[in-house]
Amino acid sequence: MEHVTYEVADRVATVTLNRPEARNGYTVRMSDELAAAFDEADRDRAVRVVVLTGAGKDFCVGADLSAGGLDLPGANEEWDEPAGRCSMRVFTMNKPVIAAIRGAAVGAGSTIILPADYRLASTDARFGFVFSRRGLYPEGASTWFLPRLVGLGRALDWMVSGRVFDAAEALAAGMVHALHEPDQVLDRAYELARDLIRNTAPVSVAVIRKMLYRMSPLESPFPVQRLDSRLIAGAVDSPDAAEGILSFLQRRDPQWTGEVPDDLPPYLPW
Known part of the structure; x- marks a missing residue:
């Protein structure tokens, strides 16, 4: 360069x-x-x-x-x-x-x-x-x-x-x-x-920044809420979601294991 x-x-x-x-x-x-x-x-x-x-x-x-x-x-x-x-x-x-x-x-x-x-x-x-x-x-x-x-x-x-x-x-x-x-x-x-880096999960950040730009211009909130529902339901099996809650309860810094782009949900509409 x-x-x-x-x-x-x-x-x-x-x-x-x-x-x-x-x-x-x-x-x-x-x-x-x-x-x-x-x-x-x-x-x-x-x-x-x-x-x-x-x-x-x-x-x-x-x-x-x-x-x-x-x-x-x-x-x-x-x-x-x-x-x-x-x-x-x-x-x-x-x-x-x-x-x-x-x-x-x-x-x-x-x-x-x-x-x-x-x-x-x-x-x-x-x-x-x-x-x-x-x-x-x-x-x-x-x-x-x-x-x-x-x-x-x-x-x-x-x-x-x-x-x-x-x-x-x-x-x-x-x-x-x-x-x-x-x-x-x-x-x-x-x-x-x-x-x-210390406080936010990389996979969550990747999804959230894309949702804000790509979903907020839609004419209706209904497709956004459907995606919200699918993402939140999938959090049941997410190690980062478990770690985020556990680290909050234990009052310590989280140790994220999810990686971008490998662990992004495959069904994202974009």
């Missing part, structure tokens, strides 16, 4: 945009390397949580037009735009993803973080869906993700105007979960990752 680094320690995979000299300007190569890194994290049974961050003082300033742009192919129904190569891979993850963001996060820097389970930002972070100001269109399926996070009204404001907004506005709208000082954002992300 040239534009991304990938490291695993203490069951956390760290995926880092690594072009600090270009303020992590987004490239086609970076998009493909990000997808490959998330593929590796999802396959690796030793990885429980992924942290996505950027090297240097900025997360990502958007497409690096000086590095060949987006390599647009013209009319081509089979082509996947670069931001979506990352965002859709994050969406399909079985493991939680924490985005640790500092400095500028505009264009692709704003779109690729939307499918993450958590977005922690620095107090100096700046966001922007600036496409209307470039004569372009939103990417990374952001018109699907963003309204689900902040509501349609705020998504319309940010995307139609294309204006850049600060971390406080992003927090107030629900786009980010918490703000920290710039030199503390990554530490707080690892702290959250350790909490998830």
Whole structure:
């Protein structure tokens, strides 16, 4: 990898945009390397949580037009735009993803973080869906993700105007979960990752994150409740369910044995 680094320690995979000299300007190569890194994290049974961050003082300033742009192919129904190569891979993850963001996060820097389970930002972070100001269109399926996070009204404001907004506005709208000082954002992300690893069952987390995205848009709650019933009935034979209850009663940390993706229920509708 040239534009991304990938490291695993203490069951956390760290995926880092690594072009600090270009303020992590987004490239086609970076998009493909990000997808490959998330593929590796999802396959690796030793990885429980992924942290996505950027090297240097900025997360990502958007497409690096000086590095060949987006390599647009013209009319081509089979082509996947670069931001979506990352965002859709994050969406399909079985493991939680924490985005640790500092400095500028505009264009692709704003779109690729939307499918993450958590977005922690620095107090100096700046966001922007600036496409209307470039004569372009939103990417990374952001018109699907963003309204689900902040509501349609705020998504319309940010995307139609294309204006850049600060971390406080992003927090107030629900786009980010918490703000920290710039030199503390990554530490707080690892702290959250350790909490998830210690206290949550990997199979449960994988199913829950998929259910929230894939089941909540349905027109009726009835098929969701049917899946709930099947999952809960199956918990009778789940070692993790027994361990979760026993560790709670014994007031100790749980020792999970279920693995992702091996132990995911085979009947899940997705």
